[in-house]
Amino acid sequence: MEIRPILASLRKHRIPAILIVLEIALACAVLCNAVFMISKRVSDIHLPNAIDEQGLVAVTLRGTDDKLVGSDLPRNLAALLGIAGVKQVAVTSSLPLSQNNWGWSFGSSPDSVISDKKNINVSLYFVGAGADQALGLHLLQGRFFNADEFADSKFDTAPLPETHVVVVTQRTAERFWPGQSALGKTLYSMPHYYSVVGVVEDVLRPNINTQNTDKSYEDVFFPMSAAGSKGALGFYLLRGAPQDRDRIMRDAEQKLAELNPAAIAKGTTYLGIRAKYFADMSSMAWMLVLVCAVMLAVTAFGIVGLTSFWVGQRRRQIGIRRAVGATRGHILQYFQTENFLLTSAGVLLGMGLAFGINLYLMQHYEMDRMPWYYLPCGALALWLLGQASVFGPAQKAASVPPVVATRGIG
Amino acid sequence: MFAYYLDLALRSLKRNRTLTALMVLAIAVGIGASMTTLTVMHLLSGDPLPGRSAHIYYPQVDASPAGYAKGGPLDVLDYHSAVDLWTAHRADRQALLANSDVKVQAPGSTLPPLMLPMLATTSDFFAMFDVPFQYGSAWTAEDAASRARVAVISSSLNDRLFGGANSVGKTVRLKDSDVRIVGVLQKWRPSPRFYDVRGGRFAQGQTSSFYDKPQDVFVPFFSALEINDGNFWQFTCWGAVSTPGHLQDAPCAWVALWVQLDSAAKATDYRSFMTHYAQEQKQLGRFANTQTRMPSLMQWLDLNHVVPSDVRLQTWLAFAFLAICLFNTVGLLLAKFLRRSNEIGVRRALGASRGAVFAQCLVEAGMVGLVGGIGGWLLTLLGLWLVRQQPVEYADFAHLDLGMFGLTFVLAIAASLLAGVLPALRASRVAPGLQLKTL
Numbered sequence: 001m002e003i004r005p006i007l008a009s010l011r012k013h014r015i016p017a018i019l020i021v022l023e024i025a026l027a028c029a030v031l032c033n034a035v036f037m038i039s040k041r042v043s044d045i046h047l048p049n050a051i052d053e054q055g056l057v058a059v060t061l062r063g064t065d066d067k068l069v070g071s072d073l074p075r076n077l078a079a080l081l082g083i084a085g086v087k088q089v090a091v092t093s094s095l096p097l098s099q100n101n102w103g104w105s106f107g108s109s110p111d112s113v114i115s116d117k118k119n120i121n122v123s124l125y126f127v128g129a130g131a132d133q134a135l136g137l138h139l140l141q142g143r144f145f146n147a148d149e150f151a152d153s154k155f156d157t158a159p160l161p162e163t164h165v166v167v168v169t170q171r172t173a174e175r176f177w178p179g180q181s182a183l184g185k186t187l188y189s190m191p192h193y194y195s196v197v198g199v200v201e202d203v204l205r206p207n208i209n210t211q212n213t214d215k216s217y218e219d220v221f222f223p224m225s226a227a228g229s230k231g232a233l234g235f236y237l238l239r240g241a242p243q244d245r246d247r248i249m250r251d252a253e254q255k256l257a258e259l260n261p262a263a264i265a266k267g268t269t270y271l272g273i274r275a276k277y278f279a280d281m282s283s284m285a286w287m288l289v290l291v292c293a294v295m296l297a298v299t300a301f302g303i304v305g306l307t308s309f310w311v312g313q314r315r316r317q318i319g320i321r322r323a324v325g326a327t328r329g330h331i332l333q334y335f336q337t338e339n340f341l342l343t344s345a346g347v348l349l350g351m352g353l354a355f356g357i358n359l360y361l362m363q364h365y366e367m368d369r370m371p372w373y374y375l376p377c378g379a380l381a382l383w384l385l386g387q388a389s390v391f392g393p394a395q396k397a398a399s400v401p402p403v404v405a406t407r408g409i410g
Numbered sequence: 411m412f413a414y415y416l417d418l419a420l421r422s423l424k425r426n427r428t429l430t431a432l433m434v435l436a437i438a439v440g441i442g443a444s445m446t447t448l449t450v451m452h453l454l455s456g457d458p459l460p461g462r463s464a465h466i467y468y469p470q471v472d473a474s475p476a477g478y479a480k481g482g483p484l485d486v487l488d489y490h491s492a493v494d495l496w497t498a499h500r501a502d503r504q505a506l507l508a509n510s511d512v513k514v515q516a517p518g519s520t521l522p523p524l525m526l527p528m529l530a531t532t533s534d535f536f537a538m539f540d541v542p543f544q545y546g547s548a549w550t551a552e553d554a555a556s557r558a559r560v561a562v563i564s565s566s567l568n569d570r571l572f573g574g575a576n577s578v579g580k581t582v583r584l585k586d587s588d589v590r591i592v593g594v595l596q597k598w599r600p601s602p603r604f605y606d607v608r609g610g611r612f613a614q615g616q617t618s619s620f621y622d623k624p625q626d627v628f629v630p631f632f633s634a635l636e637i638n639d640g641n642f643w644q645f646t647c648w649g650a651v652s653t654p655g656h657l658q659d660a661p662c663a664w665v666a667l668w669v670q671l672d673s674a675a676k677a678t679d680y681r682s683f684m685t686h687y688a689q690e691q692k693q694l695g696r697f698a699n700t701q702t703r704m705p706s707l708m709q710w711l712d713l714n715h716v717v718p719s720d721v722r723l724q725t726w727l728a729f730a731f732l733a734i735c736l737f738n739t740v741g742l743l744l745a746k747f748l749r750r751s752n753e754i755g756v757r758r759a760l761g762a763s764r765g766a767v768f769a770q771c772l773v774e775a776g777m778v779g780l781v782g783g784i785g786g787w788l789l790t791l792l793g794l795w796l797v798r799q800q801p802v803e804y805a806d807f808a809h810l811d812l813g814m815f816g817l818t819f820v821l822a823i824a825a826s827l828l829a830g831v832l833p834a835l836r837a838s839r840v841a842p843g844l845q846l847k848t849l
Contacts, residue, residue, distance in 0.1 A: 034727065159654070283800045
């Protein structure tokens with residue numbers, strides 16, 4: 001295909017050509033960044049979490065009398081175990097993505113104190129007996145807590161439990177002791193120290209850091225007895241088959257409310273907790289999808305409109321070309337090539353713009369660097385869009401009969 | 411002349427309906443998107459206390475160990491500093507604030523107990539922040555001094571417990587205490603919930619929780635600490651807490667102080683008072699840092715980046731989108747005007763000036779803008795409805811006020827006129843002779 005005549009004709013229609021190029025450039029820049037934002041949110045929403053999310057139900061019990069919790073807890077758990085379809089029950093202080101965070105920072109040397117800058121902040125989960133099974137934790141090394149460790153652990157006057165054992169996630173182990181086995185190592189925060197007895201697969205924190213998701217798995221588990229928990233064990237966990245979870249949730253909420261009339265029981269499935277945590281993010285992602293779709297549609301309409309206008313203007317010229325032997329295919333090709341050239345110019349400009357916008361967003365909106373492959377993908381999308389939208393007007397052009405050439409006005 | 415141009419414009423718009431529809435659609439969609447996000451921005455970034463916010467300040471001193479607080483003093487005060495500054499009574503008005511959830515029951519009601527957010531505060535809170543009352547009033551100084559069991563409740567809690575009737579004098583049970591209601595608020599929905607803004611620096615732009623509804627229960631500060639002991643939330647702690655939720659003697663930051671200082675001189679005085687206090691506390695060995703800060707209300711909101719970054723991003727996106735729509739409209743208008751080269755040539759040959767052709771084309775562009783504005787207004791209403799369906803704290807704010815309604819049309823017409831300038835210039839340059847020849 002000869003492109004020189006196309007360029008010559010574009011030079012005659014400089015303004016509309018520039019407009020199309022600018023429109024495509026802007027669309028390309030916004031599209032690349034928007035799709036990048038969408039993909040970042042989608043990957044955050046699907047962050048892996050090594051617990052049994054499908055079958056897990058949680059009921060919070062608030063407003064109980066802390067002095068009676070030692071006897072209330074076992075009674076409540078026994079009653080929950082009686083619900084049909086419940087395989088395992090336990091209590092915990094918090095859950096991944098529940099926003100209920102208790103953080104502390106530890107060091108790996110014996111003189112570490114809380115305000116040490118070298119310390120690493122982790123989220124603490126205090127769990128009652130059976131919580132590993134109720135949560136569906138996956139043990140990678142060592143063991144979970146034994147009955148004695150559960151019975152002996154309690155809160156005294158410190159915000160950290162009176163125990164000497166801890167189970168850490170894989171990511172926590174790597175952060176504190178890179179390249180070494182964590183088993184038998186010790187976490188310090190003067191005057192407390194805890195030996196690692198087990199390592200579990202990565203469980204998310206109650207609050208995650210969306211800018212640095214690596215840190216979202218730095219948490220540890222401590223055993224806790226019911227009586228010594230000072231009311232910290234507020235989440236009742238129930239595990240059953242996924243298809244039973246909604247019924248189990250309602251039954252558990254009702255049962256806990258009956259047994260503790262002065263308290264407030266509120267149940268949810270674990271999937272509900274997860275959906276709530278990411279609700280903002282997923283609505284933003286949908287908004288971006290909507291904007292991208294409408295933006296592409298507007299761009300396509302623009303191309304259709306302008307090309308139709310060009311076709312209308314050049315009816316006579318097209319007729320002459322047809323009369324001197326150009327096939328319909330040639331005419332079709334002419335408009336498609338023309339659009340390809342315009343889109344290419346737009347895309348080239350757009351890539352630079354996309355990169356610039358990304359830099360700006362990185363500075364002002366804590367955004368990551370956009371991977372390079374977004375640019376060719378955006379380019380491809382706009383090429384396809386351009387070809388698709390030019391197809392209709394081009395076909396109209398190709399159907400101009402050669403006889404038009406002999407008429408007066410085009 | 412204008413009426414004639416209007417008539418011409420209408421005829422011309424009717425002639426090529428597809429092209430006209432495309433232009434109107436492009437303007438409408440662009441305006442709809444940008445006005446939706448602009449309205450949300452406008453509602454979230456306004457002054458929550460117009461007229462008085464300049465006199466409201468947020469004093470900050472720091473009792474944490476050296477190296478603990480990063481980037482200025484901690485966002486809230488420890489109990490001792492807060493109470494010290496408050497008891498000094500150096501401000502025109504001042505209020506202490508602390509948050510907790512409290513169990514609420516209406517005696518004699520069959521409603522199950524509720525867990526509701528409670529604000530422990532001092533009585534100046536209501537006057538200082540212009541909080542409207544529906545029934546009753548704030549508690550008195552004697553109530554506060556005697557640590558009376560009294561409370562002010564929100565209108566929504568009053569609706570839930572008492573069906574909206576005047577409940578002043580009635581009793582509610584907060585945790586284990588019977589508390590007498592002295593006041594019921596009118597619907598009060600500050601945007602953001604400015605008095606509780608803190609920690610925005612650490613929120614990575616996820617600050618929509620700043621737009622949450624006000625608390626349902628307001629109780630005199632020291633009474634509240636007794637009533638709901640053990641349930642208070644720390645902002646942060648740098649040492650052991652012997653009883654969780656009981657933070658009076660704990661090494662924790664958890665109490666906010668707001669002051670009203672009616673003149674610049676008073677603000678200067680207050681700053682030196684704080685500096686003096688911090689130095690004194692350092693000499694006593696209680697403070698490691700003498701850094702202080704006292705931003706005004708709006709400065710404090712700025713420091714905390716209150717407008718969620720998602721909202722700011724959406725606004726940028728919407729304006730990029732509007733730009734795309736405008737490029738599109740420029741192209742289509744150009745096509746439309748040049749298609750009429752013949753007609754314009756005739757008019758020019760009959761004596762119409764370039765200016766007249768230019769004006770006529772702009773009128774036509776303005777018409778497109780007006781119709782696009784109507785479409786944009788409808789799409790803005792749809793967009794705001796969509797925002798209201800979102801699971802975010804500020805969803806219930808999303809309404810179009812009169813100013814924004816007006817702005818929709820101003821923006822639509824301005825955008826279309828801007829888009830029309832280039833094509834109109836081009837059209838007014840059509841040479842009369844050339845066009846006539848082909849007729």
